[in-house]
Amino acid sequence: MSRQSAPAPSPPETGREVVTETLHGVDVDDPYRWLEGDDEAVSEWVDAQNDHVDAALDDDIRDRLRPRFEDLVEVADYGPITVREGRYFATVRKPGADHARLVARDAPGGADRVLVDPNAWAANRDDDRPPRSMAWYVPSHDGERVAVGVTEGGDENYDVRVLSVPDPGEPRSGSPEAETEGYEGYGPGVEEVAILPERGRVNGGSLAWEADGDGFVYVATGGAADGAQMDKEIRRFRLADGPNEETVLLEHDDQHVWPRVTVDPDSGLLAVAFSEMVGGTEWYVHVDSDLRPVLTDTDAETSVRFHGGTAFVSTDHGAPRRRLLACSVDRFREGNLSFEECREVLPGGEGIIQSVVPTPERLLVHRQRDAHSRLSVHDRDGTHRRDVSLPSYCSVTWVSGNRDGPEAFFGLTGFDRPPAVRGLDLAADPGTETELASTDIDSVDLSVPDDLVVEQRFVDSTDGAEVPMFVCYREDVDVDGGRPALLYGYGGFRNSITPSFGRFRLPFLADGGAFAAVCARGGYEYGEPWHEAGMLADKQHTFDDFISAGEALRESGLTDADSLAVAGGSNGGLSVGAVVTQRPDLWAAAQCAVPLLDMLRFHRFLLGESWTTEYGHPEDPAAFEYLKEYSPYHNVDPDATHPPVYFTTAAGDTRVHPSHARKMTARLQNEAEGGPFLLRTKSATGHGVGKPASMIVDEQTDSWAFLYERLGVAVGGDAGGAGGDRADRDDADRDGADR
Template sequence: MPRESAPARSPPETRREVVTETLHGVDVDDPYRWLEGDGEAVDEWVDAQNAHVDETLDDALRDRLRPRFEDLVEVADYGPVAVREGRYFATVREPGADHARLVVRDAPDGDDRVLVDPNAWAANRDEERPPRSMAWYVPSHDGERVAVGVTEGGDENYDVRVLSVPDPTQSPESEGSGGYGPGVEEVAVLPERGRVNAGSLAWTADGEGFVYVATGGAADGAQMDKEIRRFRLADGPEAEELLLEHDDQHVWPRVTVDPDSGLLAVAFSEMVGGTEWYVHVDGDLRPVLTDTDAETSVQFHDGTAFVSTDHGAPRRRLLACSVDRFREGDLSFEECRELLPGGEGIIQSVAPTPERLLVHRQRDAHSRLSVHDRDGTHLRDVSLPSYCSVTWVSANRDAPEAFFGLTGFDRPPAVRALDLDGGADAEAELASTEIDSVDLSVPEDLVVEQRFVDSTDGAEVPVFVCYREDAAVDGPRPTLLYGYGGFRNSITPSFGRFRLPFLADGGAFAAVCARGGYEYGEPWHEAGMLAEKQHTFDDFVAAGEALCASGLTDTDHLAVAGGSNGGLSVGAVVTQRPDLWAAAQCAVPLLDMLRFHRFLLGESWTTEYGHPEDPEAFEYLRAYSPYHNVDPDETYPPVYFTTAASDTRVHPSHARKMTARLQNEAAGGPFLLRTKSATGHGVGKPASMIVDEQTDSWAFCYEQLGVTPDAAATADGD
């Protein structure tokens, strides 16, 4: 049984002001709507809740866990490699650094030349100011310049800064300034361009400017007002050209440019629906692939347009046509030649080189890599470990070399290089995250399994499970079940360094591939969206029940965790099956499913969830909306909610209102809410904030599941 906790402290008082709305003929009470607002009263309530967390969590337990996380955060992280004209760009977070630096190399394994070092920015040396971070970068096609996205406080509203890339002869020993490396100059600054990101910015072929998608800001409620703009360095930000205004809240534009011909292609995608492609020719948008519900991506290389689509293939196939034909417009899928037909594995990405294609597929939610000729002929498979994830793939446009990220439950993230003209041994590891802290390297006795559990409507749902075989456990294992289940996001094997202490102390970690993700293509996604959303929660429950039935754990030692859409899943399964869980962790969640569309990006998610203003959708949303399904006669497990004051995706009111309702109207708990300032949905967190978050969330989990930190490991970390 879990350890006996000290008597629960009383939560802060929350005033109750019932607002009643009649929605589709149904009276809906909302007693904590005032927590949707801002102002002094809400700030005081948030501060009181944070204090309640500190009073409730076990200080001694936190003190024992913190040194382990302080050591585990002090390891290097390596980002994807981007190749431009013989220059190799990457991000690297060195041990002891809060933020990753952007570096460039003259060879894949060459010396780093620093371009951007956010750790040296003045804001990040001032504890009174929100941290600034570099969230993304896009190099020009010639590698002479790079655009970077900078945010303050992690709010996902970015300034775009354009930097020169110094000549390789620049001495690496010379001094940089202002957080930029030696010889790096800030060529232009485009302030407050909204949610522009790496996927919505494309350099022109000549490298003298770029096209990008700008939005309004969260503060003025204009995040979904979108414009496509063209910026030229010679003209400056004041002379940007407006190419298109776009006010459809459910559709997001993307832009890509063919570096050979200069052709600008624009995609319009619903967040979870089909994609329409156009080309920008002679000042107008010319339709290319339209009038389709297929999800389609396009990339250009050496005169060919490679088209990856689920049109006629639920698990995707690869088609191709000439760039000239693509430019003409009014293209049909049937006109394209098929290079890779749909199969059992889902095509995730394709990286073209002059004579080869590197293809990443996922089968049963783990990765496969293969090398093909440009006509699709299979040449060889790349040897990968079992139950691994390829997290990204890139290639050199001008040479037969490619790069990919590799990880797994038992495999720290690594960056690998691949010679596509070579044989089975033509692979090299460029970098790997080294875990060698407080005796918490990857254990040799770590068991990694994939199980399949039966869920509703005959679905067989994959569940990954990992645990240390030799860890001494008296009885059922404390187990944390994680999941997401939505927006085509797949749950695949991933390395979690901060779960190493839990595994060392006898815990088990499980991950459920719930419907709503993309583990088996679009049918799997559609089986967990709109009116079928209940399937997502069924799969979480089926996984939890199966873990208990197998003898791995039991309901006194099983916790459930998820964030964002996964936080909705946690909220739903806690309110639907409170008897199944000993605890729950619910991060930056959606929980009020009758008002989610009124805040931030919520309206754009109605294509995934349904619209509360639609009578049919209202019925199924109300049936599972966690906030509206708290039962005063039910006893709920302890829940640890987290949110962020600067979250520009999911409004913090979801977590606030749910916490208030549980604290004041339900039995059980404790129900805790931690609100972080100077951060958002998850972008740009400094190492110190990560340590605080990990310490608190794991201390909560340890206490509720009855886990005692290993004394030897804790002592080594002191």
């Protein structure tokens, strides 16, 4: 163990029931497979592990950290702005609220008119029921209706509720009202006009309103409970027909391919994309009840956006970091389109094109270069007009625009920059950007440390790769020995690690800690080649990059062997599991959230089969060879001393099965030296969606208490070790220590 941590109590006993399988001629022992079940014995084991966490964590540290996180959760959050014909939709979580409300405004900075307030739903006022949350919303093109996705317990299986939106001129007085099957909390004048109960994994990105606003097309899956998440249908719902009168446009059973839909609001054209989780995209149009191929037979990743008679096509075909092409909507409808027929609007360059927002006369273009953001304004033919002034090392988290005017909006954040919502006039001169809302940390007497340093470093890794890593820390704090440091990363599925604000991270920074984020291969920081360099047989590169980043932090003198922790979640949890088993000597502690860890059986649970395009398939002999070499569950060395590890998972996770964390915890507790090895299992939540503020505070308190104790961090800097003179200056993001 690191520093002066007290010995942890002994973990609960775990029975060994060895199952041996012969896979491709290799005998593989699995002594804890019984933890894949959901019977009473597993439930009792999970409860015992939760009790063990409570006994192992330092109550004094938790008690002293909790008030800081309770203050931080009170800060307001502001979601993206979506414009629909004079209505400006957004989500806002007010201080003291567990959940964000959906509001509409008559102007970007206008007064909020509440449409949906989940805090008033009956389930969220009853401690004995799983919380309900509004996970997404999609307004119709005319702004008169909105579809809302509601989940219970964060399981990502959604009810879709269709609501009417009052006209902008209607009275705003009154409070949220209307009781509809426990869904009180709709604002004045809002009516529930349809309910599509539990349509599986429906989300906002797979629902598109039709041009007339009287219906929508969406992609539905089966539910996790019946093992049908991979069964997909494209359905058309018309309000006049009712939910039982839906039309199934297409049934789709390819487990590795996911459909998505988009509609041109001008012509009504329905376009359907089919893409592998990490592969190319094929586009079709739905014409005369048939799917007509448009862009097919390609490995390119491609997205399409319709506006003003033009189909804008963003693709990595012929440009590893993406380029923007265009053709007429009429030509797109004809089908059998080639990339060569399209005109090039924006060529590929050093920065990766992340998104493009078209307006009647302009384009707002978001690029990332070296994993941080650039914004520029162009004519619709691609002519550069101006760059938008942004601070250094920042992230543009979303962009949106007004289809009918020059307005555009974007979210902005950074390690030292609380999230803000900005608006700009694309037809105006530079410097006309306005800040419409921002997370006000000072409102709860907390702030970013004045001496916070934010740097980007480049780390030498295997195969000659130069891997970006962001580092932030207080410059003027005195540290006795190595500075406590936390390295975070992900490394997969084209997800880029970019500068992010972490409100719950700032107590750690204020108390002298350093936070680092590594842009490991497998992400999209440098386009598809960077992704491909960390997938399938090259997945080891991801772990090499984590390890190289950890070694670089130690070699720089920023931290030392007793002071460096590593954290990640989901695919990032796999990365943590791999580097802990491959280099247990490098880390003083590890946090591993909702992880994949058994890479020989991941494909058998929930969405796992769809991830075989990223990792390889264990039933393929060649893939089996490299998977077994790094699968964390199968590579625990009983002779090595492992660092303390804090695992977290959720009983309602419908993406990554909780058995990964259970089995790994059991193996470490019973077969490995070192630790302690702790597992916290949450109920009434899933992979991360819809957590109420109270649950977030609990999670943050436990996660950071674990790190504070294991890295020897003094709360407020008053007990020796790392610390400083800003005892009450903290903050970070709602995803917590893993961001």
